[in-house]
Amino acid sequence: MRLYTRGGPATHAPGILEAVETAEPAREHRKVVEELARAAGFELVGVTSAEPLAGGGERLRRWQEAGMAGEMGYMRRPPELLSDPRRLQKSARSVISLGVSYYPGEHPENPGDGGRVARYAWGRDYHRVIKERLFGLRRELEEALGCRIRARAFTDAVPLLERSAAQRAGLGFFGRNSCLINPAMGSYFFIAELLVDLKIEPNLPGEGTCGRCTRCIDRCPTGAIKAPGVVDARLCISYLTIENRGEIPRSLRPLVGDWAFGCDLCQEVCPYNRRKARKSRWPEFSAEAGAGPYLKIAEVLAIRSEEEFERRFAGTPLTRPGRAGLLRNCCVVAGNLRLEEAVPALVGCLREDPSPLVRGHAAWALGEIGGAEEELSGAAHRERDPWCRREMELALSRATVG
Template structure:
């Protein structure tokens, strides 16, 4: 079977708005499968019940996903956008991971993949290729997307376990098209992180115990998004004011520093590329030259006013279920659900130590969700004061959930211990 020309395929991918398009074969990923199983056995993937050894056996074998698989088209889309305006007030605010400032990337990328597949079907027919068979993935399906990206030459593994790319750093979403089309494979990049280990030391919870190893149980992104229950008490003080996701290991990365520094030097187009720009990109791709690096201003990934990068925390505690849906539907924050987001807000307020949050946290002690009540109790214990102590004592008398009762008791004990320390300190000063 004749191998199809990949240049028009890549050119069309750029037209659709993808920033990197590479191709690899559909061979298995045995080393990735071995590593995943080792991490599962070591407990590093706890909290992700769907991440099983059985899943690894499927996701690392493209022919288990598509029996006639011949090639994988690996795609990356940069989500960097301008920073939201810095708030000019002193209100306690949280931080949200950059990828969640705009629209849910699944809703942005999936339609493009479907459009890409439709185009591939017609292209294969024109070129005398087989009738297209394809499976499409945007990180929610059974596909080891980082392994695909590495082998295809999209980027290389960073020591923080992200994929680092030339031109876009780690600020990219990954996607794949597994297909039966015979396509020429690209080579992996000859690049690595060298001796740099900044990301390992920067992680506040110690979620990166060694290069290329992530302890999911300690990762702030997991704790604020995927974890459905209570955040371990010993990790709460280490989370600062992060309420959804975490970019710390990316923010300290020198590769990303270069990307951000270059942004002012790049040509910045409007949403997507204009038609003549797209033709130029396609012509460059067909000529075999490396495509020009563009920063597209994508409206989808721009900070939404209702999300932003640093939302005011106290008002978030008053969100009803319906208000949460209205505000965060079609954004990544929807994944945490109301109870998860408010749980995170309580932790952030406890860490910030702003006494103005006490009335809102007292109100949260009566929330319908036990998860919110328990973390509100913890935050009040951190803030202290007579008003908080009285509210916790009153709530203890009527609280029926055993976990929340334990949180209240521990909060009161924490406040009592702090008072004893202050009294002892005052005695010494006298």
């Protein structure tokens, strides 16, 4: 039975659309959305209106003014753009927010030669995986409601404050680490949205509290959490190893530890995750589906071409920082672990890598490990990039003093 009409000539007459919607309450639409979303594998589902996200927009403005966005140009866009769903789809009337656990389990102990990968990136690229399900959900909604739905589906890929939309849709509350926390399952979940031109009864905003807990603030190695819910991206290990396209500042490199891609520390210590984290039921997010919990440092450092990089990591989130960015991170991990078995690979980077970013961080790692003074000296003599040459000179003095 057709529950909702759209697009026919009759709907152009004043009052017809409103009458149809009155006959079939928006509450019934929400029930259909909830049932179909859960059947599609989403553990969390909520609805909010497509009105601007005023609170999120104001928080963003203050964060931008404090200069905490780093090099993320997309996060320096006007708050009015990022906080208004209708800037993405003019016909949008409701935002369906969805959550799906990506939690693959606890990190095993570092095998000794590994660079740690944040849990969300162990498997396949969540953008692609979730978007396919969103398109399927839209088709099922159209079939169930008997109408064509104008919709836009996305996850972490458009200029919208998705966490703010999800909070207003009831999926959780903002923790002190700025993650959205669901009281029943913690914060290890992806957020996705469907903007639709349907009037759907909204959920109440998410509520909750961290109480007196400050574990995430205390655990962050770089002090990136400046206040409850306020993270300075310029200090965040996730930003430094993924979104950052330049060097990792020398003062922060030792604090990166063994993280080669992202960081989970503020989530690992969260009591909600320690008690409530649910292992993902989506096989695409398992360790077996992608790169897994650790990268072998020496193997990654041997990648010299973009083609080889794509062959190795295509279809996973690990392509985000690019080849040079990922090798930069692995150089830092090698230096922090004093990984002597990575020295040949680091020397190869020093001699042959086409990226000054990689050569400079390889020099730093060799300086931390020691024993490669001759290679550093020769490389410094040959180097034409000023920043890179300076890194080699500093590494040589470090290795000599060490």
